[in-house]
Amino acid sequence: MEWMYKRFDELTALELYQIIKARIDVFVVEQDCPYPELDNHDQAAVHLYLHHDKDIVAYARLLPPGSTYCQASIGRVLVHSNYRGGGYGKELLIRSIDYIINEWQEKEIKIQGQEYLRRFYGSFGFEEISDVYLEDGIPHVDMLLKK
Template sequence: MEWQLKKFHELTTDELYKILKARVDVFVVEQNCPYEEVDNHDQASFHLFSEENGQIIAYSRLIPKGNIYKEASIGRVLVHKDYRGKGYAKALMEKSIDIVTNEWNEKEIKIHGQEYLRHFYGSLGFKEISEVYLEDDIPHVDMILQVT
């Protein structure tokens, strides 16, 4: 799997379109959840993605500390529905964590993940730091990864 990591201004218009389409397909259409997907955090973020046959198959948004949280964050984690169940989500998260902890030298990563994925994130070392709460009518939980 080949990864690309780009700042917002480094993305081509074609790449940006594919990323936004993948995010809307998963988070708005698949989950039947109308919400403001384009949220003005993309410009400060790094975008990690892998493409196959001209479409985004895995993606995450890496957000430097001080933008959404005081900690660095990983969000908008997705794997295209045709590629699920093949280990791409784990590979994506491991690469995301590696970039944030080893290239950015951050010691904490905060996420707010969908509740049904808390065991997946827990398997990567994230610990729950909130009760389950509704965001856009979907149960979420805040989690943190502390690197020593």
């Protein structure tokens, strides 16, 4: 298994297909939530993922400031259902935060997290900055990390 950091134009067609498939499998199929998965933000992102054979084990989309928020952001965070419970989510968040702080020299990271993951994100220092609200029928909360 290998962690990869790639800009959109560095992804091969196969890698992009595997990433989109993983995102659709988790967010659309598993969570039974039809929403516009392709939102024109992938082109500005750094795609961080752990790859094993044909599977995307873990994935996050890192967006620079000004893409979706004033701050840098982490989104589309997932761990494939076959690999949950192995610590990949924690490592994914550590790597995501580290990249944004050290590579982009950013001091704030904003996320739109699913409500049931508030404690998970909070364990990395993210603080809630909104009330819980529905996004595509799923409870979410905005959170901010300041370094």
